[in-house]
Amino acid sequence: MKSDPNSRVQRFGVAVVGVSILLCALAYFGFLYVSIWHYTMDDSYISFRYSRNMIDGYGLRFNPTDALPTEGFTSILWLIAMAPAFLAKVPADAFAKVINLCFVLVTALFIGFCIAKATEKRKHAYLGILFPLVGASAYLCFFPVSILSVSGMETALSALLVTLGAYQVLRFEDGVRLSSAGVFATTLLAMSLVRPDLSLLAVAMLLTVFFTTSRSEDKRLLIRSGLCYVLAGTLYFGWRWWYFSSFLPLPFYIKAAGSGLHGVDSVLGFLKEPLVALTVALSLIATGKCRGLFLGALAYMLFFTKPEHLMGEGHRFLMPILPILIVVGLSTASKTLNKNTYKVAAAAPALLTLLMIGSAMSIDPGEMTFLNAYAKALKSTYGAIGETLKNESRSGVVAVSSVGLISYTSNWSVIDMFGLCNATIAKHPDERLDVTFRSEPNYIILVSSRRERYTPYVSQHRSDFNQKIFDTAIEKDYHVTQISEFLPGFYLFVLKR
Known part of the structure; x- marks a missing residue:
């Protein structure tokens, strides 16, 4: 049966x-x-900044000071x-x-x-x-x-x-x-x-x-x-x-x-x-x-x-x-x-x-370890730099490719050298150098694969342009004031005018 x-x-x-x-x-x-609670993508802070600016009455602007929304x-x-x-x-x-x-x-x-x-x-x-x-x-x-x-x-x-x-x-x-x-x-x-x-x-x-x-x-x-x-x-x-x-x-x-x-x-x-x-x-x-x-x-x-x-x-x-x-x-x-x-x-x-x-x-235990290491590194580098800028006597302009946490924390005007939040660079990447220095940024942050001397860190961000920006910055009397290790083989060079 x-x-x-x-x-x-x-x-x-x-x-x-x-x-x-x-x-x-x-x-x-x-x-x-x-x-992995502490892991937050840097890109998420771009959305947070847009949302905060929207609530603060600036519209859908990445920088409150931008003439046009992006x-x-x-x-x-x-x-x-x-x-x-x-x-x-x-x-x-x-x-x-x-x-x-x-x-x-x-x-x-x-x-x-x-x-x-x-x-x-x-x-x-x-x-x-x-x-x-x-x-x-x-x-x-x-x-x-x-x-x-x-x-x-x-x-x-x-x-x-x-x-x-x-x-x-x-x-x-x-x-x-x-x-x-x-x-x-x-x-x-x-x-x-x-x-x-x-x-x-x-x-x-x-x-x-x-x-x-x-x-x-x-x-x-x-x-x-x-x-x-x-x-x-x-x-x-x-x-x-x-x-x-x-x-x-x-x-x-x-x-x-x-x-x-x-x-x-x-x-x-x-x-x-x-x-x-x-x-x-x-x-x-x-x-x-x-x-x-x-x-x-x-x-x-x-x-x-x-x-x-x-x-x-x-x-x-x-x-x-x-x-x-x-x-x-x-x-x-x-x-x-x-x-x-x-x-x-x-x-x-x-x-x-x-x-x-x-x-x-x-x-993947290795990926879990990386996510926690990334979370710690993000706050100890980009986050710490953002806090330092926030505490300066007056706001200025900073040029950087990973714009999320540093822009959200500092609330400074930011030149996105990658172009996600900058219409001119996004549509005309050949004008990146011009756009970056035309705004006379107080600080420029670049990524290097070596600590002892600046060597562009080439990644998916197509950061081959970084060497030209570094060389131009040195010509314009910018100097390296800080080098921070994000992860092994990934260093932030902070240049100040």
Whole structure:
């Protein structure tokens, strides 16, 4: 006599196992989160400075003294999300970590909801109960998720909005209503506002729902939803073009410069993660709405093979699609296993165990050590210099390439020699030298690979221009007043006029 896979006893047992796995995952995530709590990306302080200036009435300006606003930030929605920190006068970095923690936990919750929605018609308790709980657990155990929780960037919010969009796509299986179409359009718009590149995924979600819906009434509602999204997005794009006098955000001019596929290595590094590789492999046979979501995720990865971006730790730009890969991979696996009771009993535990092992394998003790060393170095160098400038009798101008913490701490006017927050340098890099010295900076900070004499540290920041700036500074009677070690082989040379 065959046992009923949906008997009350078996469902209770499966639920106990699933909840136990989730509780262990939460504890493990909490350990990782606390272990790297002090890590905050320097770039996050750029957003904090923009948000603070916005609250202080300077508009979207990097320097309050700038004649024109500059769009050196990535996410307008993240600036708004950070505004309460400055209204309540609480530390911005701590506030960012706390709300990002909330975003991550809600994302894990909705990953479970998505998988439960995709498996709700399955006849086996393994699929309807255990898969959603393990999917959420796998997300929490993935080390880069802990990194994006504490980094101070908008990545956790991006991942949450993508997950909410995917959940709505799957819910449309039951039909489209006017209210749900409106919420869907709002979610897609929020995705585009939190990261412009997520517009690609938003369009993919819209097309997925449209082409997998058969009722003509539903299609009409989706067309209206899509038109509302496009109209609102167009209005925002037109406003920002007018406000910043720039067709595209400044980071685009920096990261999309040159020909070739500069991001291939970063995308391959993401795909080599065991959890990502497994979920991608499972998703290859996805059907229906899951297939559309997977194709959107693939298109997003292909897009990032082109820009010369600074991926940073934790696969920063690619992490928003991880929830989709987990949802589609486990939903597809559940559909395949649902056809045979014996396959479920034998294969489901093995698959879920492999998924959790793959997620846990993402931990890199060396990277954890680096993140903590980076956090300490950032505060003891750029942060300390910023505090010194802040305490000077009057404010001045400082030229530097890593502008985040030093600009936020000192509140001086800053010349961003890299160009993210300087429109002229971003669009006309050949004018970098001219722009830098035309402002007569009181201090210039350059990075060297050697302490004993200045030797430009060449990195992804394309800092080959540093030697010319150093030589010109010496000619103009600047002199080195301080040399600080950031990390071994990475020294800050502070030149004063």
